[in-house]
Amino acid sequence: MKKQIVHTIKKLSIVALAITISSCNNAKSNQQKETFKLQYDEPAEKWTEALPVGNGSLGAMIYGGVSQEHIQFNEETLWRGQPHDYSHEGAGEYLGEIRTLLATGKQLEAQRLAQEHFMSDPIKQIHYQPFGDIYFDFKNHENYKNYKRELNLNNAVSSVSYTVEDVAYKREVLSSFPDQIIAINVSASKEKALNFDLWLDAIHEDKSVVTSNNTQTLVVKVKDGVLWGVSTLKIKTDGTVTTTDGKLQITDASNATVYLSAATNYVDFNDVTGTPEKIVPETLVNVQDQSFEFVKERHISDYQSLYNRFQISFGDNGKSKNPTDKRIADFSKTPNDPQLVALYVEYARYLTIASSRPGTKPATLQGIWNDKLTPPWFSSYTTNINLEMNYWPVEMYNLSECHEPLFDLIEDLSITGSKVAKTHYNADGWIVHHNVDIWRGAAPVNASHHGIWLGGAAWLSSHIWEHYLFTQDKEFLKKRYPLLRNAALFYSQFLHEDPNTGYLISSPSNSPEIGGLVAGPTMDHQLIRALFKTTIEASKILDQDAEFTSTLKPMINKIAPNQIGKHGQLQEWMEDKDNPENHHRHVSHLWAVHPGNEINFDETPDLMQAAKQSLEYRGDNGTGWSLAWKINFWSRFKDGDHAYKLLHKLLSPAERPNGKVGGGSYPNLFDAHPPFQIDGNFGGASGILEMLLQSQLKYIELLPALPSTLPEGHVSGILARGGFELAFSWEAGTLKNVSVLSKSGMPCVLKYGDKSIEFETEAGKTYNFDGLLNKKS
Template sequence: MQEALPFGNGRLGAMFSGGIDEEHLLINDITFWMNSKRGMDSVAQSGVKLEGYKHFDKVREAYEQSHYGTGEDSMEAMSTKYLSSTQPLGNYAPFTDVFISTGHDSTSVSNYMRSLDAHSGIGRVEYNIGNGHFTREYFCSHPNDVIAVRYTAKHAKLNLKISTSTLHENHRVTSEGHYVILTGEAAMVQDNISFQQLIYVDAGNGTLIQNKDGSLQVEGATDVKIYLTAYSDYLPIYPTFKGRDFMADTQDRMKEAVVLGYENLKQIHVKDVSALMDRCQLELDFKPSGLTTDQLIKKGASIELENLYFNYSRYLQISSSRTAPVPSNLQGLWNGHLKPAWNADYHNDINVAMNYWMVETANLPSSFSPYVEWMKILAESGKHVAKEAYGVQNGWSVGLNGNVFGFTAPNEHGRRMQQSGAWLCQNLFEHYAFNQDKTYLEDIYPILKGAAEFYVDFLAPWKDGSLVVYPTWSPENTYLSEQFSKLNKQTYGAAWDQQLVLNLFTDCIEAATVLDKDAAFRKKLQQIILKLSPQKIGQYGQVQEWPEDWDSPTDQHRHISHLIALHPGRDFSPLTTPELTDAALVTMKHRGDISTGWSTAWKTNFWARLHNGDKSHQFYQFLTSKRAYANLFDFHPPFQIDGNFGGVAGVCEMLLQSHLRSVDNTAKTIDAAAFVAYQQDPKTPNYFSPVVPNEALADASYILHLLPALPSAWSKGSIKGLRARGGFEVDVAWEHGKLKKAEIHATTDGAFRIYSEGKLSEVITLKKGETKHWTS
């Protein structure tokens, strides 16, 4: 997992190690899980603890009476006792392993090279033995849903053994004609998952032999082509999650691949991948070193490595998320373990959302569809959690941990985060902000509305009369730990919750306005916004993480969720909220520079939004040189892919930001023109109250901020195909640390303003297909 090279089509994936005597292909299917349940009734399938709502007042009472710690009547204990599901979440499962033995002696090999071309999605191995030259190619086709491998030999012959196995005990392997057939089951607590894998071997001018152990033998060949495809019986249908005719699908895809042949499959695949890779191209100014990737990492931070990391991470996005019905997980698509770290599941307190930040800005919007389809399942399942756990009759709710079977309940591990719907919905609306597709907005509006409806009923008045979310936590962090232990995490009205509820309500109001519906509901949300608890600046000048001033300046926790309004939110900005920005700077300094992979990536984005390019670059340097394995997978022992994706998002934020809106197009300065989501309380200056969005916000132009956080180390460079909200693609070039030129291409009819070098342009209107040329 730390050395092999990955390829995939968003559903089916593999890693190749490039072994000389034996190639090991690790095969995965993004929908393939184990150790959970499916096929229960619709309520039970959600995982919810039945009739928790009957005790919900007891749970809240513990909060109201400040029962900290872990005692029997504590917030922690009461939440666990009455709200936590005991249903097994399960884990992402390995699929199969394929072994291709060559009989080659590694000590006799010269000129060995293993490579992966991220632009074409082709893996390659080549080496010499004596006068013989051996090559291999690997790819995974999205258009044809098949893995293809080719072995060739010049001035030599190939003698190969192709075999397969799986870590799942219940399986059978046979060989028939050109095929190696593996059928099996992955163990579930309820309703095992059936699957099949087919391998087809074209021995060319060689001889093909069936072995008794189910493997195939190739002898005396010079050109061997191997095709693989596989499916399980999983379908994204709640609550059965079953029904695919996996054997028929496997056979049909294989027949198509064999008829097309290797060269046609490869041509179609390369055209598909390269078109996506070409949509966004970063070109920093460096002289190629000629070093292999592992040597480049060992050498330390370099612009060459930073450029490579950006392109490679976009390739990982293409490979792990396309049109499958579930999104990329903590490990993207790749897993070889029956018990992967953190279940390789879906963590809803940043990780799954971070996986999709860069699809918008780095121009891979087609990769977003799995997230949308998964969210539809969560919204359906989460209705039962809202009712059974909290007694909320409208809307839906989802806890911290998720799987592919619609698990939405708070579980024992994630009991402290009962509600993450607002966080997940942020990505949904952002996708509309970038594409301006009203058909898409109509499709996802019920999910947005359902999330908002839940909070309308779930919010409750606190002692000061303001509306807060509780029970809750501030993801994974603790407070007053010396007095009440490190498990003292439960709280009320955490800053991140309050920020995201405002964000969700604002998005829901805009969506309903654009779609011209739910006028009464819009008004209700506007009224509730006025009552939401304010954001607060604490005793050290920091953004308060909790409703009370419990922050410690020595707290260097990896989560900084209480700055979510800075990023990926849009409501804290140096250009519009200077006091909150100063407080965010204090928080960032308190949290320090030591981070895990995904946290390093988030800090890259935070500092970019604070317009500190050199500090943002410092974290990106650390991510690429100190938090990367030899295969550039993010180092979050053992591996989490969110660091790769979050890092690319951070680079995009350094070069272009478009989250601010111009609500006053006559204003000449950005602070006067932009919508501001928080206003200072004149009676309590360290309190900042939410602002009710006017429905005119739905028509407000986005402000395109060019080079908002350009690092001094990147004095020259260019990027093509960045995406901006409002439906625009932006090309930017710079020299000597200054903007040279920019081109804004309209993908739909729209208007925008440009902010560059401290100046705000007039409103610029473009028709679809038109381009605006801009120079400093």
């Protein structure tokens, strides 16, 4: 059965302020969309220098070599393993004993008992796999000049160009969502000047290649699993195609187009009866008579329907034509390239579109790009921050439908997680722990001191609520409400009374990667309170399920509260035992600051100050994603200069002069954990947007954390909760104009500095404010 890809390009109150209302259907400015490119003056030598393309399911990394081009590609469903239930039968019999050991201070005993009887079966999850490699060998191209390699974010096409003698050569690569192929076009400016060999290969042990006429087919089978895949390339050229030594040899050509399709036998986490041997040729038949230009135009039209919704600029100052790797190196010395910051946001949007489209799987720790049989952290889904971080900016930078793969994953986890809830916790509803693979394992994995983390279902469910807040889509909320409800149902049965304090607490659990197995980590309680509140609110909006949600209301105030400790910090645990010298990359107990909103300056200023103290103790260093989260924190603390200081670190070269690799950015702007993790790209973009707009409370605040290093700029197509799309600009650090499109007709409150305006709206109308709130007093 062919994998289905769903193609969805799915009374006024003012004081001395002038408002213009129009019936425009968007809030964008008239400014032309700027062209953003990653560009280089030499080929990539490393994978983290290669340039990514993707359509949600097919991804490729392009090295841009001259004598030999290497394109490494992935298909999102090629993983090790097989359909499997990871729950551990009988685990629930030990829950009470583990809790008692923790309550009596016997942490090590609790961890040992949990390791033996409570962890997943098997203890480890499964790896995402690379698929294959495309190679081109070009004849007599050793002596070249005028080399240029780039990735154009405006059309999602990667290109390489250079000159050999008097002939100009060019290659273009794209991954098309409409046609579900990777397309490569090679051209020469002179007739019959293009001569090259072309072939497929893979690093899998179990592989075969068959060549026939103008096609070549690669079949791979993963090690330690049941999945296998087929990829076929077909070449069209005005030259001659022959077969030599298992390679396609193209001679006397001026143009050649290669179409590649790939698929596996994966259907879903319980079904591996797919037929890639049928899917691949059917896909290629649909494009075999189409020119590259036709395929390219279809690709660009589809891509730009998403990409062109949003634009961002930080002024003319700092626009650079230097190679991107040099810009990163220069930025680390002096941050005088504000357009690199804009490029970073647009690149994150590009990566979202390339790795998470409706009907595909959500982005893993590495999106859809992986070149290793044993990738870092299995290139899976880590739910104690990393998976969620991948989707932090998706609503805000106007790619709402790219959120859908995450909701589909949550649906899957509600099935596997219900078995884990019953088997491990004797509870109804569903739960997921800190790591998930394509088989949707929801049980605790790896080791008890960090694998038994109970926040996954609550944190993932928050994305359902966030999507509703941004879109005001009640049909969506109705469809996904059971996920919220059943996650809340689990926690309502899992929480138990702490014998030492009388509070309802989460036990056993942990504060991710710090402190081992404990009772009552602060993060869990923040997540559960947020879930209960949003489930109650969703129930009211939908006018259903009041009997169940009425049982949640009295529990909220009984859950252990946030507490301020002896160092003035927000406590990470029930006990006041935080170590101010602990500079760990996780700062999980600040979840209620970001991405949550329970702790804020308006309602809980003391807790906000305590959270800030905790962050100061943690320090400004960190891996890539950790730096990204801290940028979001400092933006919520409304300290734009501190947030920018960390952005400066995030945009510094990951590869240091001493040969070591640290948190920062690789030459292709991939985030370095290290090694590469895509969450830092998305989290960093989120932090930049949080500098410019925040809407987590009951109003939209403009420029809440604008750094002094970004004194001018504009943004349009940025979304706010409540169903609003905004465009605004600023000069000399001062807001100049604002345009607000109301998509749902909700009341709107705008805030800038200590001024605010509240007004009613009509759906589909744009409200333009000239000179509104144009200076701080």
